[in-house]
Amino acid sequence: MIVVGVGSGTSVDGIDVAALDLDLDGEVVRALLLGAGTVPFDPDLRADVLAAFPPGRLGMQDVCRLDTRLGQAFADAVATLGAELAGGTPDLVSSHGQTLFHDVVDGQVRGTLQLGQPAWIAERTGAPVVADLRVADVAAGGQGAPLASTWDALWLGGRGHTCAALNLGGIANVTVVPGAGAPTTAVRAFDTGPANALVDAVVARESGGRLTYDQDGAGAAAGRVDDELLALLLADDYYAQAPPKTTGKERFHLGHVDAALTTLAREVPHVDLLATLTALTVRTVADALAPFAPGEVVVSGGGARNGTLLRGLTGALPDARVSTSEAHGIPVDAKEACLFALLGFLTWHGLPGTVAGVTGARHARLAGRITPGHGALRLPEPAPTAPTRLEVVA
The missing domain is CATH 3.30.420.40 (ATPase, nucleotide binding domain)
Structure with missing residues (x-):
């Protein structure tokens, strides 16, 4: 299936987009990178995101508006660059959003906040969206990061x-x-x-x-x-x-x-x-x-x-x-967007998005929540076994 991964890191350099054709063959995930790129942030939006990082202070009106503006920006990035890379509407979009706060108290993560309302992506593209990728791990006692361990363990093992x-x-x-x-x-x-x-x-x-x-x-x-x-x-x-x-x-x-x-x-x-x-x-x-x-x-x-x-x-x-x-085989600016695509793909197939114990979570959990696209939501039967290897196809 063709999955577009999208997200922005703490540097707020831009919105990274990657389109992958992913296939699960037994215990092997094969990933063909169809293309990747970065969509620059609107300068005013970037400035507002940077100002929102601690020690900045926002009211709830500001949080709501930033969540909407980021969701619309991600939707634009997927509908333009993502659709171009995917050759049309993808089967699935997986959006990390923009981290605004990771609440660490005495070494324990109590919560995490990523903004960029996924409903805007689903409305603009018609595709279902997996988003909010970190919270399930935090709820299971984990740090909610680094999620990259899921890709890395399969890729470099x-x-x-x-x-x-x-x-x-x-x-x-x-x-x-x-x-x-x-x-x-x-x-x-x-x-x-x-x-x-x-x-x-x-x-x-x-x-x-x-x-x-x-x-x-x-x-x-x-x-x-x-x-x-x-x-x-x-x-x-x-x-x-x-x-x-x-x-x-x-x-x-x-x-x-x-x-x-x-x-x-x-x-x-x-x-x-x-x-x-x-x-x-x-x-x-x-x-x-x-x-x-x-x-x-x-x-x-x-x-x-x-x-x-x-x-x-x-x-x-x-x-x-x-x-x-x-x-x-993975551009340096595209790896995290590729990771997000993989996490959405795993969730779609009923597979955990973390490696047990790596983040400190008690159990490996499915990552994120699903926002339906324009059509009925039809998930495949859950995969019988978790993958043990990731092959990046040339």
């Missing part, structure tokens, strides 16, 4: 060495997949800390909003790491927590950087600040992966286009081959 999938969005998350013969219960997945979130926030403030990220890490490359500031940033207790764990912009935002600078009590040149924040990502990712000694690290997300960040990771992980997801 069964190799002769331990693989780690690293996604560098606003927040960095990893999935560690042991080599052949290891049970799925040995898979580990968690957020390591900030990836692009802090750098993006500093760049946006320094440029007065003209720039939104450090292109190719050029700013960081021009600076020097401030070791004293780096030590202050590394003192955050999130890094010492054991997985499973998750975090977001409710913790790692511009105020986090400013608090460290206030403690430092001296000026730090802009390029040195970028170099230090980039080094923070490199260090925290490398430290998080060190206990697992991966032989290969597959990088995706916007940070995969940051040459300074990739060079830093390659140097910090000397025993691992660092590559991008493109070397495995």
Whole structure:
């Protein structure tokens, strides 16, 4: 069946869309990527989303309007780019929406909020929509993240060495997949800390909003790491927590950087600040992966286009081959949209959208809720067995 996955990450770079032709053959899911792309946000909508992140405050009227505007934006993206990639109306749309808040209290996720009302997508396209992909895992005691572990465990499992999938969005998350013969219960997945979130926030403030990220890490490359500031940033207790764990912009935002600078009590040149924040990502990712000694690290997300960040990771992980997801058939900007398509496909076939135990949930649960399209909702008979492998078809 043809499934369009759609979503936006915490960097709010744009609406990522991917169309996949997915087929379940016994224990193997075969995925043919029909195409992928990104639809830019309307600048006013993007600004309002960024302003809504903590420590921003919204009234219920604002939440309602943002939910509607995001739903309409996702609907437009699916009806235009998604339909073009799929060759017409897809069989199913799977929408992650836009995360606005991930409520973590004492290491436990109490709730999570993704906006982008799916009824707008169903109305615009006529296709059924699977949405709200994280809440069932949270209700079962899980962190609700990283959902990427579902794709990664099927995609990178069964190799002769331990693989780690690293996604560098606003927040960095990893999935560690042991080599052949290891049970799925040995898979580990968690957020390591900030990836692009802090750098993006500093760049946006320094440029007065003209720039939104450090292109190719050029700013960081021009600076020097401030070791004293780096030590202050590394003192955050999130890094010492054991997985499973998750975090977001409710913790790692511009105020986090400013608090460290206030403690430092001296000026730090802009390029040195970028170099230090980039080094923070490199260090925290490398430290998080060190206990697992991966032989290969597959990088995706916007940070995969940051040459300074990739060079830093390659140097910090000397025993691992660092590559991008493109070397495995998936564009770096499309992997999460592909994941969302897979999660919708699994739900449609009555299969769990998480790997048992990886997120801390008591049980693996079906992901999301289904909004009917224009026609009657007819689901297939539930698949008898869960897949154990994902093949990306050339």
